Amino acid sequence: MRMASILAACLTALALLVGGPALAAAPSLELQVELDPGSRHLKARALIAPASRNFHFELHDSLLVTAASADGKALSVVPAGHDGAVRNWRVLVPAKAARLQLDYEGTLPALDRNLDHRGVLRGLPPMASAAGSFLPAGGAWYPQPAPLFTYRVALSVPADQRALVPGRLESEVLPADGSGRYRASFAFALPADGIDLMAGPWVVRERIMPRSDGGPVRLRTYFSRDLDAMAGLADSYLDDTRRYLERYGKEIGAYPFTEFSVVASPLPTGFGMPTLTYLGAEVLKLPFIRGTSLGHEVLHNWWGNGVYPDYAKGNWSEGLTTFMADYAYKEDESAAAAREMRLGWLRDFAAVPASAQQSLASFRSRTHGAAAAVGYGKAAMLFFMLRDEIGEDAFRRGLRAFWVQKRFKLASWNDLKTAFEQASGKSLETFFDQWVNRAGGPRVQIVQAQAKPANGRAGVVLTLVQSAPAYALRLPIEIVDGGRSATRRVDSRRPRETITIDADRPPEGVRLDPDLRVWRFLEREQLPPILRQWIIAPSPRLAVASASLGDAAQSLAQRLFEAPARPIGLGDIDKSTDPLLLAGLHADVDAALARAGLPPRPARLAGRGSAQVWTIEREAGAPLAVVSAQDADALQALLRPLPHYGSQSWLVFDGSRAVERGVWPAPGRLIPVPKEH
Numbered sequence: 001m002r003m004a005s006i007l008a009a010c011l012t013a014l015a016l017l018v019g020g021p022a023l024a025a026a027p028s029l030e031l032q033v034e035l036d037p038g039s040r041h042l043k044a045r046a047l048i049a050p051a052s053r054n055f056h057f058e059l060h061d062s063l064l065v066t067a068a069s070a071d072g073k074a075l076s077v078v079p080a081g082h083d084g085a086v087r088n089w090r091v092l093v094p095a096k097a098a099r100l101q102l103d104y105e106g107t108l109p110a111l112d113r114n115l116d117h118r119g120v121l122r123g124l125p126p127m128a129s130a131a132g133s134f135l136p137a138g139g140a141w142y143p144q145p146a147p148l149f150t151y152r153v154a155l156s157v158p159a160d161q162r163a164l165v166p167g168r169l170e171s172e173v174l175p176a177d178g179s180g181r182y183r184a185s186f187a188f189a190l191p192a193d194g195i196d197l198m199a200g201p202w203v204v205r206e207r208i209m210p211r212s213d214g215g216p217v218r219l220r221t222y223f224s225r226d227l228d229a230m231a232g233l234a235d236s237y238l239d240d241t242r243r244y245l246e247r248y249g250k251e252i253g254a255y256p257f258t259e260f261s262v263v264a265s266p267l268p269t270g271f272g273m274p275t276l277t278y279l280g281a282e283v284l285k286l287p288f289i290r291g292t293s294l295g296h297e298v299l300h301n302w303w304g305n306g307v308y309p310d311y312a313k314g315n316w317s318e319g320l321t322t323f324m325a326d327y328a329y330k331e332d333e334s335a336a337a338a339r340e341m342r343l344g345w346l347r348d349f350a351a352v353p354a355s356a357q358q359s360l361a362s363f364r365s366r367t368h369g370a371a372a373a374v375g376y377g378k379a380a381m382l383f384f385m386l387r388d389e390i391g392e393d394a395f396r397r398g399l400r401a402f403w404v405q406k407r408f409k410l411a412s413w414n415d416l417k418t419a420f421e422q423a424s425g426k427s428l429e430t431f432f433d434q435w436v437n438r439a440g441g442p443r444v445q446i447v448q449a450q451a452k453p454a455n456g457r458a459g460v461v462l463t464l465v466q467s468a469p470a471y472a473l474r475l476p477i478e479i480v481d482g483g484r485s486a487t488r489r490v491d492s493r494r495p496r497e498t499i500t501i502d503a504d505r506p507p508e509g510v511r512l513d514p515d516l517r518v519w520r521f522l523e524r525e526q527l528p529p530i531l532r533q534w535i536i537a538p539s540p541r542l543a544v545a546s547a548s549l550g551d552a553a554q555s556l557a558q559r560l561f562e563a564p565a566r567p568i569g570l571g572d573i574d575k576s577t578d579p580l581l582l583a584g585l586h587a588d589v590d591a592a593l594a595r596a597g598l599p600p601r602p603a604r605l606a607g608r609g610s611a612q613v614w615t616i617e618r619e620a621g622a623p624l625a626v627v628s629a630q631d632a633d634a635l636q637a638l639l640r641p642l643p644h645y646g647s648q649s650w651l652v653f654d655g656s657r658a659v660e661r662g663v664w665p666a667p668g669r670l671i672p673v674p675k676e677h
Contacts, residue, residue: 027051027145029195031153037161037199040128042141043105050100050145053093057143060126061085063106070097077102085125086140102143108135111266130201132266133163134278137194148191155197156181162222163199166192166274168258169218188274190408193308196273198263203228207238209245211255217245218259224281227264233284237262240290244298251324251396253403256306260298268640272300296325302403310412314361314436319379320416327380342384342516343526344647345377347663349441350522351532351646359439361413370536370562381519382435388517389431389474390424398423430472435519443467443521444475444492444512449673451506458503460510460673468495473518478511479503480670487515509670528664529615529623532646535560537579541568541622545584545592552635553583556627559639570595574621581625583635589628598624605652609659610634613642614650617664 030047042063048055059065061082068075068091080088093100111129126135135141152170155163159175159182167188175182188195202222209217219241221234228234241262245255261276262284270279270293277297283289303324304317330337356370360382363375387395398420406415417432448463460479473492478485479501490499513520534540542565544553557565560581568576573596582592586601593600598616605612611629618624627642629635637656645651651661 027149029142029145029149029151031142031151031195032156033153033197034156035128035133035161035163035197035199036158037128037133038130038158040108040110041105042108042126042128042135044103044142046100046102046104046143048100048102048143048145049098050093053095054090055093055100055143055145056080056088056090057102057145058083058086058088058140059104059143060106060108060140061087062108062126063104063141065089065102065104067101067103069101070094070099075100089143108133108141113266126197128199129266130161132200132264133198134265134267135197137196141197142195144194148193150189151192151195152185152187153195153197154183154185155199156183157199158182160201161199162202162204163197164222164261164263164276165195165197166276168275190274191308192274196271196278198222198265198278200224200264200266202264205234205238207242209242211246211249213249213254215258217255217257220259220261222261222263223284224264227281227284230285236290237284237294240294241298244295247295248299248302248324252302252399253407255301256407257301260301262294270297272297272304274301274305291329292326295329296321299325306408307403307406308408308410310410310415311364313412313414314359315363315365315375316360316379316411316413316416318363318366318375319360320383322376322380323383327384339516342381345373345381346516346520346522347527347530348373348377348532348647349519350527351530352536353538354440355538356536357439360436362439373532373536378435378441378519385435385517385519386420386428386431389428390420390426394424395420434471438471441520442471442473444473444518445523446477446510446512446671449510449671451673451675452500453506458506460501460503460507462490462499462501462510463496464490464492464499465496466492470495476513476515476517477501478514479507480509480511481505481507506675507673509672511668511670514668523669526666526668528649528666529617529625530647530649530663531560531613531615531625531642533615533623534579534581534625535643535646536562538563539578540565541576541578541580542566543568543570543573543580543582543592545570545582545588549584549629549632549635552632553627556583556635556639556642557581560643573598573624576622578622579625580622581627583627584629586628586630589626593626601626601628602650605650609652609654611638611653612651613638613645613648613653615664 028049032045034043065077068077070093075091077089077091080090108126108128111127111132124136124139126139126141153165157163159179162182165186167186170185170187173183203225205221207219209219219238221237223234241260249255257275259275263276263278264281264284265278266281268280270277299321303321309315309317327341330341352370352373358374360379363371366372366375401423402416402419405419413432413436417428421428444466446462447465450461452459452461470493474489475492476487477490478487488501540561540563542557544550570592590601602614605614611634613627616624638653641656641658645661648661649664651658
């Protein structure tokens with residue numbers, strides 16, 4: 001994903017994109033950048049064709065303008081206020097001047113190695129260090145000429161460093177003897193909404209990928225020496241990158257760029273940018289990343305960086321990318337794995353408080369767990385339901401048509417609707433309106449089922465109810481008869497209606513949507529408590545069972561919860577009405593649970609690992625999550641990993657590594673069908 005802080009620029013981008021990409025008309029920027037990561041010093045010259053002669057721009061507080069000119073004539077640059085750590089500037093460019101030249105420099109903030117995933121998502125300043133430098137597009141490290149613009153960037157870094165920005169590599173000069181400087185030039189001739197700069201002490205591996213539908217693609221890895229030394233790792237990333245590019249080229253259309261690089265980041269999270277992905281160095285070591293996150297980031301070069309979301313009307317790109325990448329890989333694995341992912345989306349959604357529900361039309365970016373449950377989960381489920389609605393062939397035709405029509409243009413949910421309507425030949429107005437513009441989802445139940453033969457055939461009469469105002473739903477109903485079952489689809493459009501279904505023989509029971517093909521609030525029987533309920537709780541509580549772990553427990557709560565946790569005494573555990581976290585040493589946790597009359601430590605977790613985490617559902621009162629550790633170090637080791645396991649009900653940790661995890665079983669209800677007498 002792109003940095004959340006640059007999304008606002010997209011809201012005004014439409015004016016620059018009406019009728020097509022208009023490459024020649026886009027304002028341009030040329031940058032010459034010298035970066036010394038060890039001293040964190042940045043020196044830059046910008047040549048700008050601004051959108052306005054009265055040019056306003058921003059630079060981070062660490063950077064100062066040292067000179068400004070146009071056609072060799074010095075100009076005055078005037079400070080125009082502050083916005084947090086960003087300073088605003090203004091310069092009046094002469095009417096006949098071709099380009100404005102700005103020189104600026106400064107010492108950047110140090111790279112913050114203590115940032116967690118959540119901190120990175122909330123926006124970053126430009127940061128530098130010898131271990132790695134990241135100057136994000138939203139970090140105000142360059143003067144941006146317009147919301148969308150073309151650019152060329154020439155980079156210079158010390159001999160032991162490498163640097164890049166998104167775009168086509170035009171030239172590269174390697175230091176011959178380990179001294180001097182590394183120099184590279186990149187160009188981006190398509191409308192861009194920002195420039196991310198990355199540098200680090202990387203070893204670069206390269207492979208050229210030929211293709212029949214265009215010129216060759218340059219594939220690269222920029223890995224630290226320890227990553228590059230891992231046997232076969234760089235080659236595996238290059239192989240898998242090629243595989244994803246070929247896959248999505250066939251499904252959507254030719255890859256729209258000339259290169260793709262996998263770049264190691266010293267930060268804990270990853271970003272997708274045109275022509276590259278910037279992934280945490282520790283994450284890159286994990287074997288499953290090549291089968292999940294890598295494909296997701298490659299696909300963003302079509303959805304997000306190849307077709308631009310109209311953020312003012314909702315960000316569709318994360319949901320479509322999740323559906324065609326993360327979810328598609330589960331479908332490749334098995335039907336059961338795909339169902340499990342849909343179940344995870346629906347359980348995450350059920351954990352979102354009503355006050356935090358938002359529509360897809362209002363989703364911009366993933367800044368917290370509640371937004372992710374909608375912008376990724378609900379949006380991906382929309383595309384799954386749409387494929388069910390119009391069929392596989394029409395769905396694929398719609399995707400390809402959308403790409404052809406909107407390549408390097410701004411696109412909205414309505415543009416997607418139009419493409420799929422054209423491909424399927426049917427109106428999708430109601431479908432898109434209810435799933436995109438309405439927050440939340442329907443609550444649907446079978447409240448009554450009765451066998452009722454008719455015309456010599458067995459049958460069953462169902463009474464369906466759903467929350468008002470009702471959705472237009474096509475609901476799968478499973479009819480169970482002994483060891484056999486069959487699924488029928490029924491239409492439901494009213495808060496309450498009676499529906500008759502034919503059956504070969506009198507059924508013993510029915511289930512509503514057992515394969516989870518419709519976005520909805522699951523019934524309680526399908527909702528075991530998961531950690532997401534605590535992570536996104538608006539008013540979480542914290543009880544500490546061991547005084548010696550007080551500071552560590554507070555630190556864990558700060559990392560885990562998105563809202564501040566209020567402390568609560570052990571004697572009030574059974575009185576809490578908000579999601580509660582109990583943390584402490586094993587013996588103290590056991591004693592606290594026993595005093596409160598709560599279920600003891602699950603037998604399957606007892607005596608295992610250095611720390612155990614589990615959730616408890618209570619008939620009365622708020623659900624409880626327990627973190628039980630063998631010592632303070634074991635609790636401290638959970639600070640970074642635990643927030644990543646929101647979809648789990650229980651975990652066993654060995655240090656910071658989750659060695660086992662799971663969700664409490666919740667099979668759902670079989671509604672019995674009484675026989676007619």
